[in-house]
Structure formats: C-alpha cells, structure tokens
Amino acid sequence: MKRLAIFASGSGSNAEQIINHFHNRSLQVCVDLILTNRPNAYVLQRAEKLGVESYVFNRASFYDSDAIINLLNERHIDLIVLAGFLWLVPKNLIAAFPNKIINIHPALLPKYGGKGMYGQHVHQAVVANKEIETGITIHLVDEIYDNGAILRQEKCEVQLSDTADTVAEKIHKLEYEYFAETIEEYLTKI
Numbered sequence: 001m002k003r004l005a006i007f008a009s010g011s012g013s014n015a016e017q018i019i020n021h022f023h024n025r026s027l028q029v030c031v032d033l034i035l036t037n038r039p040n041a042y043v044l045q046r047a048e049k050l051g052v053e054s055y056v057f058n059r060a061s062f063y064d065s066d067a068i069i070n071l072l073n074e075r076h077i078d079l080i081v082l083a084g085f086l087w088l089v090p091k092n093l094i095a096a097f098p099n100k101i102i103n104i105h106p107a108l109l110p111k112y113g114g115k116g117m118y119g120q121h122v123h124q125a126v127v128a129n130k131e132i133e134t135g136i137t138i139h140l141v142d143e144i145y146d147n148g149a150i151l152r153q154e155k156c157e158v159q160l161s162d163t164a165d166t167v168a169e170k171i172h173k174l175e176y177e178y179f180a181e182t183i184e185e186y187l188t189k190i
Helices: 013-023 043-050 059-063 067-074 091-096 119-128 164-187
Strands: 002-007 029-036 053-056 079-082 101-105 133-140 150-157
Touching: 002 013, 013 029, 013 043, 013 164, 029 043, 029 067, 043 053, 059 067, 067 091, 079 164, 101 164, 119 164, 133 164, 150 164
Parallel strands: 002 029, 002 079, 029 053, 079 101
Antiparallel strands: 101 133, 133 150
C-alpha cells in the first residue's frame, strides 16, 4: 500500500479530487493525511467529510524543527503532494523525501512561476500579457519555488475575451483531469 500526504493551504478541491480518485479505484494507494498551515482552511472540512485525518501546523514546526518529517515518517508516507500549498518547502523536508514531493502549478512553467505567483495572480498575469495559451505544470519539488523537474504539462487556449476567472475555470478542469492521474503514474516509478 502506497501512502500519500497532501499539503494544502486553501479550499482543498484538488485534495478532494485526489482522495476520490484513489478511493474509487481498486489501487493500492491511500491518502493517509491532509496537512495545512491554516487552521481555518476549508480543506479541513473536506478531509473530515472524506474520512481522512488532518493535521494543522505552524511556521515554527514546519521550518524550525523536524516535527513534520517525524509525523510523515511515523505514518510511513511514500509521497507528498502539494495541492495549493503556498509555503516554500524547507530543505530538511526535501532531503528527507528526495524526489518524493510533487506540486501542481497553474501555468506552463517556467512562465509565471516563483514566489507570489499562485492562483489568481497567475491568471491575471496570463490575461494581462495576452497569452494565447496557458495550462498546468506538475513537477517535483526542489529548494526553489516552481523549479523542480517537470513530470507533465497540459495546455489550454486563452481567448481575448477570457478573464482571470474564466482562465481559472479552464485551469481547474485540467487540474482535476490530470493531477491524480500523474500522481498515480509517478507512484509506479518510486
């Protein structure tokens, strides 16, 4: 049985998609734990509804200790998934889980990546720069925001009439279609 931990900072719609993907298949994979840095994040309600344990942590336990690493090791986590998690992953966590942390970014990296480029900020920049396409990038995590090896990119068109909100809808469709599938494919390699 492969065990996943999902880190999320917000509503958790991608986390829910991933949980349902593996729950609805006869695969030897389970989402064992949802972790968040925000005690009021909606992902906690989703986790409870779906019967997945959750854990809330603060900046000190994430950056200044091995508490999170110890928790993940105690639960025998095989892969960490960042699904709307906004903090830079610390070096000690990357070292403890080399090539075992996956992120999804709402743009075609290397465009629109880096600190501060998340969610609506990305979509607003895509529209403002009159891009003709955008998409998602699923990649491994290293010590630099949005820099790790790319596992998959999927594209969608951007129309002149698109707004940041309509681009966000297109991106969510791509995320829901490809994120869990890519995680599943990657799990066969580790």
